[in-house]
Amino acid sequence: MTVLSTDQKMVLEMVRKVSLEVLWEKAPEYDQSGQYPWSQLKQLAGLGLLGMTTPEAWGGAGLDSVTWALAMEEIAAADPSVAVILSVTSGLPQYMLNKYGSDAQKKKYLLPLARGDWIGAFCLTEPHAGSDPASMKLSAKKAPGGWRLDGLKSWVTSGGQAQVYVVMAKGEGGISTFIVEKNTPGLSFGKPEDKMGLHAAHTSEVRFDGVFVSDQNLLGQEGRGLAQALAGLDSGRIGIAAQAVGMARAAFEIARRYADERTQFGQKIREFQGVRFKLAEMHTRIAAARALVLEAAAQKDRGEKYTLEASTAKLFASDVAVGVTREAVQVLGGYGYHREYRVERYYRDAKITEIYEGTSEIQKLVIARELYR
Numbered sequence: 001m002t003v004l005s006t007d008q009k010m011v012l013e014m015v016r017k018v019s020l021e022v023l024w025e026k027a028p029e030y031d032q033s034g035q036y037p038w039s040q041l042k043q044l045a046g047l048g049l050l051g052m053t054t055p056e057a058w059g060g061a062g063l064d065s066v067t068w069a070l071a072m073e074e075i076a077a078a079d080p081s082v083a084v085i086l087s088v089t090s091g092l093p094q095y096m097l098n099k100y101g102s103d104a105q106k107k108k109y110l111l112p113l114a115r116g117d118w119i120g121a122f123c124l125t126e127p128h129a130g131s132d133p134a135s136m137k138l139s140a141k142k143a144p145g146g147w148r149l150d151g152l153k154s155w156v157t158s159g160g161q162a163q164v165y166v167v168m169a170k171g172e173g174g175i176s177t178f179i180v181e182k183n184t185p186g187l188s189f190g191k192p193e194d195k196m197g198l199h200a201a202h203t204s205e206v207r208f209d210g211v212f213v214s215d216q217n218l219l220g221q222e223g224r225g226l227a228q229a230l231a232g233l234d235s236g237r238i239g240i241a242a243q244a245v246g247m248a249r250a251a252f253e254i255a256r257r258y259a260d261e262r263t264q265f266g267q268k269i270r271e272f273q274g275v276r277f278k279l280a281e282m283h284t285r286i287a288a289a290r291a292l293v294l295e296a297a298a299q300k301d302r303g304e305k306y307t308l309e310a311s312t313a314k315l316f317a318s319d320v321a322v323g324v325t326r327e328a329v330q331v332l333g334g335y336g337y338h339r340e341y342r343v344e345r346y347y348r349d350a351k352i353t354e355i356y357e358g359t360s361e362i363q364k365l366v367i368a369r370e371l372y373r
């Protein structure tokens with residue numbers, strides 16, 4: 001069991017309180033309207049929650065990854081859409097800017113992202129390049145003073161809403177990473193995709209039509225884009241695994257309370273062994289998933305390679321999220337199928353954790369590769 005320091009406990013207490021006060025109540029409304037949760041994000045930004053692991057020198061809170069993962073669990077338990085927006089902006093663009101960016105890039109982009117004045121997006125996937133990002137087509141051609149980007153990215157979380165896009169594109173020197181601002185001429189966005197869940201976390205196409213990016217906005221070295229993106233995904237996967245644990249926990253808590261209230265055959269349904277065993281198994285699987293998430297985060301905090309741990313945590317936690325939320329609906333019976341009781345939303349939202357930032361099949365490929373390294 002991870003022993004938390006006093007500071008970690010304090011941060012967590014604050015995040016738990018804010019998640020309940022700011023996110024929990026309104027989450028169903030945002031799910032129904034599909035409105036991007038700017039107002040919620042601004043409130044979290046004011047508390048320093050949008051740049052938790054970015055160093056203080058660059059506008060962040062400079063916290064460790066264990067605290068970040070536990071905070072992500074709390075936020076996801078209250079509103080999974082807000083959690084993924086946060087996980088992406090901090091786990092990917094901020095992480096990559098901090099690791100590979102120049103001081104000038106950090107000043108211009110990382111600072112406003114970490115303060116939460118801006119939201120960041122990560123553009124890797126294309127319509128024909130999902131699990132196999134090396135087959136991407138978005139082209140980066142050298143132009144005087146910079147590059148011209150042409151092509152299409154798909155499924156971009158916060159697409160059209162984010163102010164900064166970290167974009168992987170292919171040029172003569174291989175795949176490189178570019179920083180693109182929202183208002184750059186030639187950049188446009190599709191409508192938010194009509195998704196099964198995570199309705200408030202907009203996902204859209206991002207189109208590049210002769211988008212000029214200056215040499216100053218090449219992130220790190222030319223040709224290192226794929227390696228940078230994969231390193232970013234190691235970090236991002238801890239956030240997604242934590243998001244999965246948060247959804248599972250929230251659905252479990254609703255089911256546990258319901259089983260204590262609902263009576264059938266003259267007794268509380270929690271007295272039936274069929275229900276008790278379900279709850280016991282849900283609890284155990286959530287605890288195991290959380291332990292894997294915290295182990296991956298701790299490995300990252302130790303400065304060691306954590307590819308294996310991050311993929312292991314994501315593979316397991318996403319399976320737990322889907323299984324536990326499905327069982328939560330079952331414990332509530334017909335009421336579980338009703339929007340009012342919230343568990344159907346966690347069930348819909350949970351499925352994505354088996355898909356984005358690498359499907360479960362891709363996590364198995366990564367894990368197996370790491371085992372033979």
Ligand SMILES: Cc1cc2nc3c(=O)[nH]c(=O)nc-3n(C[C@H](O)[C@H](O)[C@H](O)COP(=O)(O)OP(=O)(O)OC[C@H]3O[C@@H](n4cnc5c(N)ncnc54)[C@H](O)[C@@H]3O)c2cc1C
Nearest residue numbers: 122123124125130131155156157203355356357358359361
């Ligand atoms: C809501 C949402 C948000 C997203 N946000 C972002 C984002 O912000 N930025 C971004 O860049 N992308 C984002 N994505 C894209 C996401 O990462 C991809 O959808 C995911 O990587 C899978 O790619 P694909 O959809 O093209 O599926 P495919 O790669 O076509 O896979 C289809 C099926 O084939 C399986 N498969 C593929 N290759 C193998 C293999 N080698 N071995 C075994 N099975 C295999 C897959 O596991 C899957 O089951 C998002 C997607 C969604 C749905």
